[in-house]
Amino acid sequence: MNGDGVISASADAPSYVRTPAAELLRSLPVDRPLARYDLAGSLAHVEALGAAGVLDRAQVARLTEGLRAIGREIAGGTFPWRDDLEDVHTNVEHRLTALVGPLGGMLQAGRSRNDQIAVDERLYLRAAVARAAQGLLELQEALLGRASEEVATAMPGYTHLQRAQPVTVGHQLLAHFWRFDRDLDRLFATVERSDRSPLGAGALAGSTLGLAPEATARRLGFSAAFENSLDAVSDRDPLAELLFDLALLAVHASGLGEEIVLFATKEFGFLERTEALGSGSSLMPQKRNPDVAELARARAGRAVGDLVALLTVLKGVPLAYDRDLQEDKAPVLDAVATVDGTIAGLARLVRSLRFDRARLETAARDPELYATDLAEALVTRGVPFREAHELVRTHLGSSPSTSTVRVAPSSGAPAVELAIDPASALSRRRSPGGPGPAALAAQLDLARRRLELRRTSLSSLVRKVELIEELVNEGTT
Numbered sequence: 229m230n231g232d233g234v235i236s237a238s239a240d241a242p243s244y245v246r247t248p249a250a251e252l253l254r255s256l257p258v259d260r261p262l263a264r265y266d267l268a269g270s271l272a273h274v275e276a277l278g279a280a281g282v283l284d285r286a287q288v289a290r291l292t293e294g295l296r297a298i299g300r301e302i303a304g305g306t307f308p309w310r311d312d313l314e315d316v317h318t319n320v321e322h323r324l325t326a327l328v329g330p331l332g333g334m335l336q337a338g339r340s341r342n343d344q345i346a347v348d349e350r351l352y353l354r355a356a357v358a359r360a361a362q363g364l365l366e367l368q369e370a371l372l373g374r375a376s377e378e379v380a381t382a383m384p385g386y387t388h389l390q391r392a393q394p395v396t397v398g399h400q401l402l403a404h405f406w407r408f409d410r411d412l413d414r415l416f417a418t419v420e421r422s423d424r425s426p427l428g429a430g431a432l433a434g435s436t437l438g439l440a441p442e443a444t445a446r447r448l449g450f451s452a453a454f455e456n457s458l459d460a461v462s463d464r465d466p467l468a469e470l471l472f473d474l475a476l477l478a479v480h481a482s483g484l485g486e487e488i489v490l491f492a493t494k495e496f497g498f499l500e501r502t503e504a505l506g507s508g509s510s511l512m513p514q515k516r517n518p519d520v521a522e523l524a525r526a527r528a529g530r531a532v533g534d535l536v537a538l539l540t541v542l543k544g545v546p547l548a549y550d551r552d553l554q555e556d557k558a559p560v561l562d563a564v565a566t567v568d569g570t571i572a573g574l575a576r577l578v579r580s581l582r583f584d585r586a587r588l589e590t591a592a593r594d595p596e597l598y599a600t601d602l603a604e605a606l607v608t609r610g611v612p613f614r615e616a617h618e619l620v621r622t623h624l625g626s627s628p629s630t631s632t633v634r635v636a637p638s639s640g641a642p643a644v645e646l647a648i649d650p651a652s653a654l655s656r657r658r659s660p661g662g663p664g665p666a667a668l669a670a671q672l673d674l675a676r677r678r679l680e681l682r683r684t685s686l687s688s689l690v691r692k693v694e695l696i697e698e699l700v701n702e703g704t705t
């Protein structure tokens with residue numbers, strides 16, 4: 229870099245990165261985290277060059293050892309990164325040539341940075357999803373664990389944030405569990421749909437060297453290679469899907485965050501204000517702020533912004549590689565880091581939430597919560613529901629009682645009375661998927677079995693992530 233912050237290429241830099249525009253063009257700061265995947269792609273490509281007879285066995289072995297040595301340098305923090313070499317790909321190729329001599333110049337035969345970056349990103353996506361899924365499973369386990377402790381803890385259920393009907397804390401927590409379960413499903417499906425290797429597509433039209441993209445695909449743990457080389461170098465659908473999955477996950481996390489913020493207010497008082505919620509105030513001694521939940525609420529903004537940023541970059545871009553596509557990485561890396569941090573923080577918070585059961589019990593004894601049950605009791609006596617609805621509505625307003633709700637049908641039929649008792653209100657709820665004790669026990673069971681299934685899916689994904697690590701580390705002790 230010269231005194232103006234302008235990058236000037238050293239004499240040994242390849243001509244294709246020499247330009248006065250280098251400062252704007254370089255992607256090294258964002259693509260460095262992809263280095264391991266770049267090495268894996270290069271190792272598979274070197275094998276493909278060997279299989280095609282472009283390189284002999286000894287050459288394949290030298291290049292392979294050179295690439296693995298680079299892997300060790302990067303992991304050990306000794307790799308000489310150079311800004312003037314524009315990106316991770318050219319840094320690796322240049323270093324390889326320094327280590328193994330002019331043979332390093334064979335690395336890019338039959339390959340372009342266009343198919344290279346596309347494969348790097350898919351391998352990154354696989355590992356990122358495995359990490360996010362691990363975090364999500366921990367959050368779901370926390371929700372499930374806390375739900376099973378609070379199956380019988382009644383609380384008011386809300387619609388429009390107004391007290392509606394009794395539910396339990398367990399039922400409320402499991403509602404969040406299922407949202408995150410769908411997020412997990414979407415993340416796994418995104419990896420499934422991205423299961424095509426772009427390597428071998430070259431710049432846009434393949435190569436004349438007799439490479440076999442199907443073999444390279446399998447070496448990298450993909451079940452197939454691309455169908456169309458133009459599509460292969462352009463396709464950023466996996467990243468757009470990942471960002472949507474993460475944005476919706478973050479939106480779900482923000483809903484959970486908002487409830488924690490509300491329930492920890494003195495006005496609700498359902499949650500004790502412990503240190504796990506967040507920090508205190510530097511000024512007001514009494515404060516304990518729900519910072520973790522507030523950040524979960526806010527960070528959905530970042531994740532949604534990242535999705536919009538990527539879709540806007542992709543809009544109108546013609547086929548094959550265009551430099552616009554370089555702008556895909558920053559939003560992806562940002563969303564992945566943002567969501568990982570948020571779910572880890574939420575899992576910790578959920579594990580340590582302390583419910584104020586006395587306060588919840590009092591709230592669950594609000595007579596209003598029993599209005600619908602009373603109307604339904606009238607229905608079982610043959611009163612048309614619309615009439616029952618009106619009777620209860622006028623009655624509740626006029627004669628509140630502390631232990632029962634009672635209403636007499638206008639026909640002169642006997643009055644209907646219900647005890648204000650959360651436990652019996654809950655046991656009346658036998659509908660599947662509801663907050664009643666039997667339904668909730670069945671739901672807990674379903675959730676436990678679902679977690680088991682998800683763990684199995686995660687371990688097959690983790691095996692593919694490890695395959696890449698083994699490819700890069702092989703022969704390394």
Ligand code: ARG
Nearest residue numbers: 255315341342345549553554
């Ligand atoms: N740094 C580029 C990116 O991230 C790599 C591909 C460059 N290809 C090219 N034709 N200049 O998209």
